Every structure is written in structure tokens, then in C-alpha cells.
Amino acid sequence: MPRPGFVLEVDKSTPPTLFWRGEGFSLEKLPADRSRVIYAPEPLPALDDIDGAIRHALLNPIDQDPLPTLLFPGMKLTIAFDDVSLPLPKMKRPDIRQRVIEAVLDLAAEAGVDDVHIIAALALHRRMHEFELRHAVGDRVYDAFAPRGMLYQHDAEDPTLLSYLGTTPQGEEVEINKRAADSDLLVYVNINLVAMDGGWKSTATGLASYRSLRHHHNPDTMQASRSFMDQHKSELHKSNWRMGKVMVDSGVKVFQIETTLNNDTFPSPFGFLSKREWEWSAKDRASFIGTKKALDRTPSRIARKIFHNIEAPHQMTSVQCGEVGAVHKITTEHVYKQQLVEVQGQTDILTMGIPYISPYNVHSILNPILVMCMGLGYYFNLYRGKPLVREGGVIIMTHPTPWEFHPVHHPSYIDFFEQVLSETTDPHVLSAKYEEKFANDEWYRHLYRTSYAYHGVHPFYMWYWGSHAMQHCGRIIIVGGEARSVRRLGFTPASTLNDALELASDVVGRSPTITHLHAPPIMIADVT
Amino acid sequence: MSRELRIERSLPKFAAAKVAGLLSPGRGSSYGPLSLVNADPLDLPADGWLTIKPRLAGICGSDLSTIDGNASRYFEPIVSFPFVPGHEVVADADIDGISHRVVLEPVLGCATRGINPMCASCTAGNLGNCERIAFGTIEPGLQSGFCCDTGGGWSQSMLAHVSQLHVLPADLSDEDAALIEPAACAIHAALRGAFTGGETVAVLGAGTLGLLTVAALRAFTPVENIIVAARYPHQVALAKKFGADNTCPTPELARLIRSFTGSMAYGNQLTGGVDAVIDCVGDSASLTQSLAITKPRGQVVVVGMPAKVSLELTTLWHRETSLVGAYAYGTETMHDGVQRRTFEMAIELASTAHLGRLLTATYPLNEYKDAIEHAANAGKRGAVKIAFDMRQVAK
Numbered sequence: 001m002p003r004p005g006f007v008l009e010v011d012k013s014t015p016p017t018l019f020w021r022g023e024g025f026s027l028e029k030l031p032a033d034r035s036r037v038i039y040a041p042e043p044l045p046a047l048d049d050i051d052g053a054i055r056h057a058l059l060n061p062i063d064q065d066p067l068p069t070l071l072f073p074g075m076k077l078t079i080a081f082d083d084v085s086l087p088l089p090k091m092k093r094p095d096i097r098q099r100v101i102e103a104v105l106d107l108a109a110e111a112g113v114d115d116v117h118i119i120a121a122l123a124l125h126r127r128m129h130e131f132e133l134r135h136a137v138g139d140r141v142y143d144a145f146a147p148r149g150m151l152y153q154h155d156a157e158d159p160t161l162l163s164y165l166g167t168t169p170q171g172e173e174v175e176i177n178k179r180a181a182d183s184d185l186l187v188y189v190n191i192n193l194v195a196m197d198g199g200w201k202s203t204a205t206g207l208a209s210y211r212s213l214r215h216h217h218n219p220d221t222m223q224a225s226r227s228f229m230d231q232h233k234s235e236l237h238k239s240n241w242r243m244g245k246v247m248v249d250s251g252v253k254v255f256q257i258e259t260t261l262n263n264d265t266f267p268s269p270f271g272f273l274s275k276r277e278w279e280w281s282a283k284d285r286a287s288f289i290g291t292k293k294a295l296d297r298t299p300s301r302i303a304r305k306i307f308h309n310i311e312a313p314h315q316m317t318s319v320q321c322g323e324v325g326a327v328h329k330i331t332t333e334h335v336y337k338q339q340l341v342e343v344q345g346q347t348d349i350l351t352m353g354i355p356y357i358s359p360y361n362v363h364s365i366l367n368p369i370l371v372m373c374m375g376l377g378y379y380f381n382l383y384r385g386k387p388l389v390r391e392g393g394v395i396i397m398t399h400p401t402p403w404e405f406h407p408v409h410h411p412s413y414i415d416f417f418e419q420v421l422s423e424t425t426d427p428h429v430l431s432a433k434y435e436e437k438f439a440n441d442e443w444y445r446h447l448y449r450t451s452y453a454y455h456g457v458h459p460f461y462m463w464y465w466g467s468h469a470m471q472h473c474g475r476i477i478i479v480g481g482e483a484r485s486v487r488r489l490g491f492t493p494a495s496t497l498n499d500a501l502e503l504a505s506d507v508v509g510r511s512p513t514i515t516h517l518h519a520p521p522i523m524i525a526d527v528t
Numbered sequence: 529m530s531r532e533l534r535i536e537r538s539l540p541k542f543a544a545a546k547v548a549g550l551l552s553p554g555r556g557s558s559y560g561p562l563s564l565v566n567a568d569p570l571d572l573p574a575d576g577w578l579t580i581k582p583r584l585a586g587i588c589g590s591d592l593s594t595i596d597g598n599a600s601r602y603f604e605p606i607v608s609f610p611f612v613p614g615h616e617v618v619a620d621a622d623i624d625g626i627s628h629r630v631v632l633e634p635v636l637g638c639a640t641r642g643i644n645p646m647c648a649s650c651t652a653g654n655l656g657n658c659e660r661i662a663f664g665t666i667e668p669g670l671q672s673g674f675c676c677d678t679g680g681g682w683s684q685s686m687l688a689h690v691s692q693l694h695v696l697p698a699d700l701s702d703e704d705a706a707l708i709e710p711a712a713c714a715i716h717a718a719l720r721g722a723f724t725g726g727e728t729v730a731v732l733g734a735g736t737l738g739l740l741t742v743a744a745l746r747a748f749t750p751v752e753n754i755i756v757a758a759r760y761p762h763q764v765a766l767a768k769k770f771g772a773d774n775t776c777p778t779p780e781l782a783r784l785i786r787s788f789t790g791s792m793a794y795g796n797q798l799t800g801g802v803d804a805v806i807d808c809v810g811d812s813a814s815l816t817q818s819l820a821i822t823k824p825r826g827q828v829v830v831v832g833m834p835a836k837v838s839l840e841l842t843t844l845w846h847r848e849t850s851l852v853g854a855y856a857y858g859t860e861t862m863h864d865g866v867q868r869r870t871f872e873m874a875i876e877l878a879s880t881a882h883l884g885r886l887l888t889a890t891y892p893l894n895e896y897k898d899a900i901e902h903a904a905n906a907g908k909r910g911a912v913k914i915a916f917d918m919r920q921v922a923k
Contacts, residue, residue, distance in 0.1 A: 415787045418780045443792050 005341025377465025549596025554904025585681025614681025656856030
């Protein structure tokens with residue numbers, strides 16, 4: 001029986017706490033009697049028969065007819081799937097998307113469907129490399145469909161491949177992938193790692209264009225989403241749902257397949273990363289010391305490669321399909337079951353170790369903008385109820401934050417960092433002044449469409465993710481970061497955690513309460 | 529007798545200066561051919577010449593390259609030793625019995641050399657292009673400060689031809705006036721672009737010349753956007769005050785221009801780029817970058833004094849880039865066709881743009897080693913222009 005999440009009150013006997021620092025980590029002693037550490041629940045047990053569960057779900061959908069009854073010869077069937085940003089780290093083969101897609105294809109074949117397109121729903125993310133596509137859908141599917149042009153990636157910048165479906169009552173334009181919109185059935189294959197994934201966000205975001213996305217990926221929506229993980233208080237969620245209704249009203253028929261994974265995040269050599277420090281065995285301690293020493297001597301480029309090659313032992317905990325809203329409701333319950341941790345009250349200082357990976361730097365560099373996004377966009381928003389840190393409080397992150405960018409994956413990030421953040425860090429100001437220019441830059445468009453670059457506007461979206469936290473907090477400090485990078489972000493650099501706590505005292509006084517989010521594994525703090 | 533800083537022709541000392549300058553910019557002043565000496569008054573070479581008393585005299589990049597032994601050998605036939613450096617000069621002059629504060633226009637053209645008829649360039653008012661620069665009644669010297677017959681501004685006394693002197697307005701400070709000569713160079717460079725309106729221009733380098741070029745572009749041309757590659761925070765601040773729209777460190781310039789102009793790129797080469805680059809650095813790296821960020825059929829104006837450079841010119845050939853030099857000043861043709869004397873415009877700019885704010889520090893002549901090292905490391909020490917102040921008493 002896995003143990004639930006846990007909030008540890010730090011006392012003098014508490015061992016040092018693990019903090020991620022990119023491709024490395026440190027052990028930090030938190031002040032006794034006013035600090036606490038939040039640990040994620042232990043991994044839920046996996047489904048015994050995953051393929052059986054998938055087939056059962058396809059045959060017994062929620063609020064929709066069984067998939068076989070929706071399939072018929074001569075129909076246009078489109079299968080869209082979540083891109084390389086999920087799950088994190090990538091899961092051991094076979095990826096859950098492969099299992100689901102193969103099951104859907106088996107049913108389609110049985111029904112005599114031969115017009116099948118499989119589309120990576122990458123929205124404005126970078127295109128996936130062939131090895132990433134193969135990892136996600138499996139070699140059998142890739143080899144059968146990709147060479148015939150029937151497995152490809154969504155292109156949000158080709159107007160001939162987009163279909164405008166109308167507007168929501170709030171004036172939000174809905175424009176999605178034309179093949180998906182024109183199909184007799186769109187089957188969406190989702191992996192739900194955090195509560196904001198899935199539902200109508202799969203289609204309204206994953207298969208959309210900039211024209212559509214700008215209506216909810218903006219500072220106003222992000223600041224009003226409290227949090228992204230709480231559907232009832234997320235403007236992002238509401239906007240995607242309104243767009244979903246436009247799709248339904250315009251005749252797009254979606255069969256949503258959502259899966260949840262447990263939080264078994266790291267393979268055994270890195271098992272200590274998921275454990276509570278006072279439960280570390282001698283082997284765990286030896287692993288930590290050995291790994292840390294080795295990483296300290298390893299060039300960051302090589303350390304990055306080592307970490308990005310990690311394949312998580314994630315296992316599927318649920319699969320459900322059918323009508324989008326009904327499916328997502330159950331999915332969210334499964335996510336909450338794995339991730340929710342009850343936390344009493346807010347804190348003056350929230351500390352977080354930023355790991356090497358985010359949804360947007362798989363096989364790439366966690367550049368300074370993504371460091372910000374991980375800390376303020378994702379970790380800050382891992383709450384339901386109230387933010388973990390009180391309004392006016394301080395966030396302390398640990399990460400090296402090098403002034404380093406992947407030139408192929410993140411070209412517009414470089415320009416955003418150099419040209420935009422040097423002028424302003426205010427999300428509203430930079431949105432008004434620069435977003436359109438970056439979004440419509442022909443060079444970025446070319447790189448997004450033909451290379452492996454994130455869309456020109458993507459760094460803005462990353463900045464918007466953090467806009468609520470920036471508005472909410474009195475100071476943001478990064479420990480161990482390259483000072484000029486940290487300052488460019490508008491934050492305060494500190495050499496050590498103790499220095500950071502000293503700097504924070506200007507804002508929160510001399511004896512602040514401190515809470516450390518011991519992630520990954522991912523959790524959601526249910527703050528009362 | 530007056531005190532002056534003099535450069536002698538001494539190959540060993542130039543060699544020592546070169547080594548010292550390589551170790552630390554400006555150190556050539558300690559080991560090279562520059563020395564502080566007592567000098568007898570110079571003889572007036574001809575009618576029209578008079579003795580002037582320098583008040584302030586700036587230290588220019590060309591002076592520094594001479595002191596550190598880096599000057600191009602191209603200059604050998606057009607300088608005469610020993611000479612007293614200093615061509616950015618504000619001085620007191622007695623003209624027709626009346627005492628004036630003046631600024632020196634140092635180019636030694638036909639009028640100063642007693643050459644009659646004057647060469648075609650001087651006749652056209654393009655003094656900087658004088659075709660008789662090594663001839664006439666005085667020894668070779670492209671400017672005062674490089675000629676053994678005239679002396680130079682780094683002294684308590686020098687000679688000037690009356691045609692070289694511009695009387696200063698009473699309300700213009702010496703400090704503002706000390707920037708007039710480099711401002712004239714910058715104005716000339718800005719107008720070499722022959723801009724007609726709406727252009728985007730990049731300025732490489734934000735030392736004295738770069739900053740003055742920004743001010744000149746904004747004051748006297750109809751260019752629309754000015755982008756400046758600046759290294760230090762004080763340079764960024766000054767560039768913006770003088771009218772730059774965008775600034776960035778040099779390594780970021782190509783990306784900024786790509787983004788600003790909406791260009792595509794292949795490798796380090798933009799497919800488009802700015803209409804013109806004014807290169808105030810003039811080395812291989814800056815010229816290479818200039819060619820890479822200039823749009824097809826655009827132009828690169830070289831105002832920073834180059835020496836030997838290594839350049840890949842395929843891009844110039846392929847993109848039909850114009851590479852033009854910009855030296856000194858004379859008469860300018862404005863975009864509306866009006867012709868004006870560059871120095872007249874520079875005096876105006878010194879006043880309206882308060883150019884004296886670029887004068888960071890002054891030194892008496894006897895502290896010349898400190899002065900030279902300060903000037904040679906101006907950027908990293910938060911400085912722009914360094915000058916000698918002869919209003920102070922030299923020991």
C-alpha cells in the first residue's frame with residue numbers, strides 16, 4: 001500500500017534535504033522549528049493488464065458509443081497524440097501512446113478503415129525528431145505510417161492545413177488542424193501528468209494555431225488562473241473548454257482517450273531522488289555521494305546527456321475514454337489521487353530545487369527562461385486552494401541558470417532573453433510591445449516549420465506562465481545561478497541557501513516560515 | 529620655453545612601445561618614443577601662421593596607436609618627426625590683436641601649405657582629401673599633431689594657420705569645445721552614408737567616435753533607426769541619450785539586427801540586414817561583422833582607423849556591398865542638398881548635444897603616462913574621452 005504525501009516539520013534531528021540544481025543536486029540544512037518539507041505520495045500501483053485495460057476502455061467509453069461503432073469503411077480517421085513534452089522523463093518503452101494507438105489501429109483495421117492519419121499534437125512546440133516519434137508511437141506504427149506521409153506533425157503555420165471553426169462568446173477564435181477538424185472522428189491520445197493536461201486543452205491547444213492560442217496564452221489568463229491545476233479556478237481551463245464547445249458545435253467529433261501515470265519517476269540507480277532523506281539506506285547514501293561527485297566532475301554537456309537518457313519507470317494507473325469533459329473529470333480524480341498532499345497554511349518562503357528537465361527542453365538545455373518557467377510557472381502553480389507561498393512572500397530556487405541556449409531548439413528564446421528581457425520583465429509590457437513581432441517573424445516561422453525550433457512566440461508563453469507568481473511574490477531568488485542570467489530575469493542571485501535566506505529577510509523578516517517542495521516527483525499541494 | 533609631449537623617430541623605442549602596448553594598452557607611454565620636454569618656440573613657417581596656446585587637447589585613438597607602436601606604416605610619408613601629438617585642440621589665439629578662444633581644424637591642406645592654386649579637393653572644400661598633404665611650405669603631416677613644423681596640442685604652445693581656427697561662441701565651454709574635432713569626424717562619417725530618409729543604421733563601437741556618430745546621425749541625417757553595439761553600461765546609457773533606438777553587446781548585434789529587420793539567416797550571414805553600418809572600430813572582426821549584417825547593396829562606412837585587416841570579401845562581392853572610408857571632414861552635403869562646413873556643424877552639435885559630458889577626465893601634461901593609460905582603457909574604466917588640460921600649470 002503506497003504511503004500518501006507527507007509534510008515533514010523540520011527539527012534539529014532532521015537530516016539535510018535534497019535540492020535539485022539542474023544536472024546536479026545538493027543537501028541543504030533547513031532552519032529547525034520553522035521549516036517543513038512536502039513529499040509526494042508514493043507511486044500508486046500500476047494496472048495489472050495495461051493492454052486489456054486499454055481495450056476495455058475503448059469498448060466501454062464514458063458518455064459515448066464504443067469506438068468500434070464509430071468506425072466504418074471509407075471514413076476519415078485521425079489519431080492525434082501528445083508530443084515530446086510528456087511524460088517527464090520519457091517513459092521506458094513501450095510508451096503508453098504506442099499501446100493506445102496500436103489498440104485503436106487494431107479496431108480501425110477490424111472496421112475496414114484505411115484513411116488514417118496520425119498527428120503529433122505539438123501546437124507551437126518544436127517538431128519531434130524521428131527517434132522521439134519512434135519512442136512515442138513505436139517502430140511498427142512509425143514504419144507503417146510515416147513513410148506514406150500518414151504520420152506527421154501538426155504545423156500551426158501552414159494556413160492550408162488549418163481550419164477556422166468560429167469564435168466563442170468571448171470572441172476567442174478557434175482554429176485547429178484541418179485534417180483533424182474535417183475527419184469523421186478525431187481520436188486524441190493523451191498522457192495526463194499534471195491536472196491541467198488533457199480535456200479540451202488537448203485539442204484546443206495541441207492542434208491549434210497562434211491565432212487561437214493567443215486568446216488563452218496571455219498574461220491576463222495566466223494571472224487569473226489560480227491555479228492551472230485547479231480546473232474550477234483556471235481561466236486557462238475555462239477558455240479551452242469554451243473552445244471545445246465551438247469545436248463540438250461545428251461538428252468536430254472527438255473520442256478522447258486519457259491515461260494517467262504513477263509518479264515512479266526515476267530508475268533504481270537514482271532511486272534516492274524519490275525517497276525521504278531520513279529513510280535513505282546506506283546504499284542510497286552511497287549512490288548520492290557517488291553520483292554527486294561524478295556529476296561535479298562531469299562537463300555540463302555530458303551530464304545533460306546522461307540525465308536526458310534517463311527513462312522513467314512510470315506505469316499506467318488509469319485509462320478512460322469517451323466524451324472529453326466526462327473523461328477528463330475521471331482523469332483528474334486519478335491525478336489528484338496520485339499527487340495531492342494536504343498542507344496546512346501558507347509559508348513565507350517557498351524553496352524549490354529546479355531539476356534538469358521541463359516540458360520544453362527534452363534532449364535540450366534548460367535555459368534561464370525555462371528555469372523561470374519551471375519555478376514560477378509549474379512549481380509555484382502546483383497547488384489547489386491557495387498558493388503555498390503567501391502573497392508578498394519569497395521564492396528561492398536552486399539552479400545553475402547558465403546563460404546558455406540550445407541554438408536549434410530555442411532560437412527565439414535567445415533573442416527574447418537578449419532583446420526583450422533587457423528592456424522589461426513585465427509580462428503585460430513585453431506582450432504588448434513584442435509578442436506580435438516575434439509571433440510573425442518569418443525566420444522563426446521557417447525554423448519552426450522546417451527545423452526543430454519552438455515557435456517564435458513560445459518564450460513569451462513561458463514568461464506568461466510565471467506571471468502570476470511574479471505578481472504574487474515579493475522577491476525571487478536563485479541560489480547558485482549565473483549572476484548575470486539571474487539578474488536578466490529580474491531576480492536576485494545568491495551564492496548559498498543561507499545567503500538567500502538572509503536576502504529574503506528584507507522581505508519576510510528574520511524568522512520566516514519556510515516550505516520546501518521536494519519535487520520531482522510531482523505533487524499538488526492542497527493548501528487549506 | 530614651453531613644455532610639450534614629443535614623439536621622436538626611434539625604432540628601438542617604437543619596438544619597445546609595441547611590446548609594452550601588447551602587454552597593457554597605453555603602456556607604450558612609459559617605454560616608447562613619447563617624452564615630456566622643454567622646447568624652444570617654433571618659427572612661423574609663412575604668412576598666415578600664428579602661435580596659439582592650447583587649453584584642452586584630447587587623446588585620440590590614432591594618438592594611442594602611435595604611442596603603442598601600432599600605427600600603420602602607411603602614415604610614414606605623411607608625418608614628420610619629431611612631432612607633438614594632439615589634434616583635438618581648444619586654444620587661446622591672438623588674431624588681429626584680439627584674443628579669442630578657438631578650436632583648431634587640424635587638417636593641413638593646401639591653404640596651410642601655401643599651395644596655390646589649391647588642389648581639386650581643397651577647392652571643393654573637401655579638406656580631408658587634400659592631394660598635396662606632403663608638400664608645400666611645411667613638412668609632411670596629415671594634420672597638426674603629426675607635423676614637425678606645427679607642433680601639436682599636447683603642449684603649452686603650438687602653431688596654427690589662421691585658416692585652421694574657428695572662434696568659439698562665448699557660451700560654449702572648453703569641455704564642449706574639446707569634442708568638436710572628433711564630432712566633425714563623426715558628422716562626416718554620418719553624412720558619408722548619404723542617407724535620404726527612413727534608413728536603419730548600425731553603429732559598431734560606442735567609444736567617443738561611436739557615440740558622436742550616433743549624435744551626428746540623429747542631428748543631421750533623416751535615418752529612422754539607429755542600432756548601436758556597445759560594450760559597457762555607460763556607453764549604452766550615452767548612446768541612448770544621443771538618440772540610439774537599440775543597443776546591445778557586440779556578440780548580440782547580428783541577432784538583434786536579424787530580429788529588427790525581419791531578416792532570414794544562413795550561418796552567420798543575414799540574408800537582409802541594415803541599410804548601412806558605420807564601423808567605428810575598424811578591425812578584422814568589426815569589418816567582417818559589418819559585411820554580414822548589411823543588406824544587399826547596402827554600405828559599410830569605415831570611420832574607425834583600420835590597419836592591416838584580414839577580410840573575407842566574398843560577401844561584399846555577392847551582395848554588392850559598398851565599402852567606403854570616412855576620414856576627417858571638410859564640406860558636407862546635407863540630404864536636402866544644402867552644403868555646410870563640417871566644423872560649423874560640429875560647433876553647433878557640441879552646444880546642442882552638450883558633448884562635454886563625454887570628457888571624463890583631464891590631466892596635466894606631466895601626468896601623461898596616467899592620462900594615456902586612462903585613455904587606452906577608457907571603456908573598461910567607465911570613461912569616454914580623456915584630455916590634457918593646459919589650463920593647469922605643468923610642473
